Amino acid sequence: MHSTIWIVVGLFQVYTHTWILRGAAWQVYLVVILFDLPTIAGSYYLFAFFGLPNIYRGKWLNVFICLAGVYTLNTLSNYLLYGWIANTYHILTSVPKALGHNGFLKVLFGENTLLINWSFTLSSLAVPIAGKIVKDMLMVRTKAAELERDNLKLELNFLQAQIQPHFVLNSLNSVYSMVAGTDDEAGGVLLRLSKLLRYALYETANPTIPLVREVDFLREYIALEAVRQHERTTLSFHHDGPLEQFQIPPLLLVTFVENAFKHGINSTYRQAWAAVRVQTTENGVLHFRVENSKPPPDVRRKAINRPVGVGIVNTQRRLKLLFPDRHTLTIRDETNMFIVDLMLQLEPETLATLT
Known part of the structure; x- marks a missing residue:
């Protein structure tokens, strides 16, 4: 042309x-x-x-x-x-x-x-x-129309799936009331799971949420996985910099953490590890990094036929639509680990557009 x-x-x-x-x-x-x-x-x-x-x-x-x-x-x-x-x-x-x-x-x-x-x-x-x-x-x-279409589809899916999460949430609260005071570890797990579900059910309906709430969600998610994995897994989560003054689309970061467990830690019964870090600057630059161990080669070969999920693809599409020219995403498959590096510019005009 x-x-x-x-x-x-x-x-x-x-x-x-x-x-x-x-x-x-x-x-x-x-x-x-x-x-x-x-x-x-x-x-x-x-x-x-x-x-x-x-x-x-x-x-x-x-x-x-x-x-x-x-x-x-x-x-x-x-x-x-x-x-x-x-x-x-x-x-x-x-x-x-x-x-x-x-x-x-x-x-x-x-x-x-x-x-x-x-x-x-x-x-x-x-x-x-x-x-x-x-x-x-x-x-x-065109991008605005695509974003509106995707938001409508997400809203429809959310409405269709709303009954089941309500039932699960109420059931979790009932079970928590039964074990509270008798099994502190089980009660803590149920409480964390209830918080995660309540966040996914109620707080993700808005286009953006406070970044501090998204970081709290990641912390609770990793803490829940730490209980489930027990001693065979070493997990770490750190965040540096201000959080309160920034907004972010909900559930934008968790997909990368889920993949670290799904394709890294949960793919082996041996020792494994994962490290998640969130860093922010005063001018709104968010640096999100996830590192996790790779399963042994024999386990990876057995998992070749595993269906490839669409979570990363959907997240990349959301980043492209919501933060055009304001993000860089690098995913590296190295010898002993997977690395995800996301740089995101949270600018005032971006936040105004999203809201």
Whole structure:
């Protein structure tokens, strides 16, 4: 698509120069296209991938720097190109005269430079930039529609599954009242399980929740697994940095922890381990890291035919829809361990969009 666009722009340049370079040799047209078209393309990509995103984010200083770069690039191009044409073929001599003969810096800040440069470039840049803006708007609307569709599906699934969790939660509370005071360990497990279920049932209906609640959920989940795994497993959970002032989509992180138990610890009866760390900074950067041991090769071979879950795929899709260009996810399969590294930028505008 980009190649087609630049072919069209190149033909447009040839057309416009047929009356600008009347009677010139064909070599002049070739030099103009080979010199001018890369300048226009460079100006477009500079503005499309640096200027426009900053306009969308309201970072006007960066927009000004981008425009200054485009202006300088086109000024230099015109200064070199039309000076060469005038000196070599003795045509268009009025353009170099208007630009001046006192060096590039004089041209860059000359009073005639702005009119001459933009008259040659804006006509060619207007259509591609307008197309880029329309494409960006369509992509935003498409992502919003996809997100709304997914939210509706999740809401429907939540409503359909609501009766059974209510029944389980009430049953857990009844069993807890029976064992409380007689078996402290069983009572603690039931209490943790009840907290996890209540969180999944009631607090995940909102688009975002406080990050501290998500971290508490992870802590309770790992504590419950620690009781179930007993002595054969070493588990650790740490968090550093502020939590209260940030929001996050619910159940976004737990999938990676679940996989650490499902594909790492629960796949072997031997000693295993897992480590989870949550770090946040004052400006809203969340670093989430999960490391877990790999089962022995003979166990892994037996598990080859195990169905692949969709949890990671769904989480990656949620990250792509909710945090476009604001996250990096790395999953590494190393010799003795699996590593998940997630960097997430919790920006105020992101939170406003989510809520």
